[in-house]
Amino acid sequence: MKLLLQTVLLLISLSLFAQVDIKENYDKKEVYIPMRDGTKLFTAIYTPKDIAKDKKYPMLMQRTCYSIAPYGEDNFKRSLGPNRFLQSDKYIFVYQDVRGRYMSEGVFTNMTPQVEHKTKKDVDESTDTYDTVDWLVKNLKNNNGKVGQYGTSYPGFYTAVGTIANHPALVASSPQAPISDFFFDDFRHNGAFVMGYLRTFPVFGVQKTKAENQGWYSDQMIKSTSKDGSIFYNELGTLKEAADKYYKDNFFMQEILAHPNYDSYWQSRNLLPHLKGIDHAVMTVGGWYDAEDLAGPLNIYKTIEKNNPKAKNTIVMGPFSHGAWGRETGKHYHNDVYFGDSIATFYQKNIEHKFFNHYLKENSKKAVALPEAYMFDTGKKVWNEFSNWPPKESKKLNFYLASNGTLEKEKFGKSGFSEYYSDPNNPAPSSVNYAEFNGFTPRNYMSEDQRFALSRPDVLTFTTEYLTEDVTLAGEIMAKLKIASSSTDADFVVKIIDIYPADEPQNADKPNVLYANYHQMVRSEIMPARFRNSFEKPEALTPNATTEVNFKLQDVLHTFKKGHKIQIQIQSTWYPLMAINPQKFLENPFLATKEDYTKAFIKVFDDSVIEVDVIK
CATH class of the missing domain: 2.60.120.260 (Galactose-binding domain-like)
Structure with a gap:
């Protein structure tokens, strides 16, 4: 118990130190950025204090449906960017609530379908990415004209769809655990419904009615009644009975129930056919033990590779669960299986940091010195490098x-x-x-x-x-x-x-x-x-x-x-x-x-x- 308490106090002190360090080195401002249809998206911007005409910085952006808290210009995040190495290097860090989420205007749509841009006011997530990048480049003083984007899980989807924004300032994208097609990833697997996700539906199926700085859907969350979760599922009944009991008014659950087959609802949300015309650097990241989004990164990488010969395209797959490459645990386990020490740090320092630092601060025209595929062998428990994936020699x-x-x-x-x-x-x-x-x-x-x-x-x-x-x-x-x-x-x-x-x-x-x-x-x-x-x-x-x-x-x-x-x-x-x-x-x-x-x-x-x- 004493050791546990010491560990908790150490983590708290490190967290507070990181927050103080950010306050000492960054200024924060919050703005509403207008999209082409008039909808305004709430955005937090952290700018290095030493930025100047002779000391310009690139921008690193994350767009998310999961909140960009803490809100308020005097409240700072505990860490910035995808890892501490990039935070220490200093970038202009940008965070944005996507349409219909938290403090942003508009209506939220799961896996927003790409639209045919017949008019200048037709919008989707790629146009929102373009409009955000355009505003940032034109309105933030002393930026170096280069923007990178990243995100894990749903933010990984927003990063992936952002690759087709085609703004000239966007030079590096890293979709991490991204969703590519909801019928085959996350909530459905080959069309079968993932019952284990039942508790997630309040997050994705309740619309807000006003600007919110915290979860407005919490009253729909299913509360546990026993430490043995199997009791809940054994007493749950059929999928229809579960939906009727918990999610009668949940729009996402009702959409899933109404569309059992791969119809236009699902097909319109398939990102893969739209991944064309990409000519900047893309590094797609996933985990071999990602129970949520394993199909997405593999399919996105392969599709970009097939359809975009000008893209500098890279894939990284490690021995991680969902997003676990973003946090260091020392000894790296998945469940009972040990894979090595400091594997997340190796990825962050030698792969992710190298990728963004090269394209945003060094040479965005020349390919970074990384292999086409950086893949972890989960049996031998070592990193392997390949010039193609799947390997041509297989x-x-x-x-x-x-x-x-x-x-x-x-x-x-x-x-x-x-x-x-x-x-x-x-x-x-x-x-x-x-x-x-x-x-x-x-x-x-x-x-x-x-x-x-x-x-x-x-x-x-x-x-x-x-x-x-x-x-x-x-x-x-x-x-x-x-x-x-x-x-x-x-x-x-x-x-x-x-x-x-x-x-x-x-x-x-x-x-x-x-x-x-x-x-x-x-x-x-x-x-x-x-x-x-x-x-x-x-x-x-x-x-x-x-x-x-x-x-x-x-x-x-x-x-x-x-x-x-x-x-x-x-x-x-x-x-x-x-x-x-x-x-x-x-x-x-x-x-x-x-x-x-x-x-x-x-x-x-x-x-x-x-x-x-x-x-x-």
């Missing part, structure tokens, strides 16, 4: 799901299948970290020990022998399942697992964790069978007929070490992370009742394949 390798429970590199000798009985009333758990179910969003499951699933009769397992050499997965993963179900709909969950050796040593930091035979999840994804041919036009399964369900898992860089095993787990329920599929085809499965829940026998044929990219 080769395709198939793992076949043999009906004897083995994972084979060649087709199984005889034609057969594995079978399980899936009951929506008794779903397979997504985690046994019951306390985390009370959290805002689940995170630890991304690398959680999966031994709890082995005893479930509705979870299939396919496992290699102990590896005789290292196997490095580096790039994309494709699940190509051949299935048959006695029902008319089903979800399919694929999990890729690294099984540790039987003699894996213990870790003194985690005395209660058994690492011998630890089943670490490396990658996972869900796919509703209804979308197997089209996300726009779902189709029922024909009972007991063989069909293909093909879908992508997110990329990976992970070495399965010699002496480990590779395992694939397949299941059709994954609760409470994902909403339960009734397993009965409905026009809108989100409106399913308990009466719609249908038990099913599901076969997975042994010519099903998990296709991976591997490198030597």
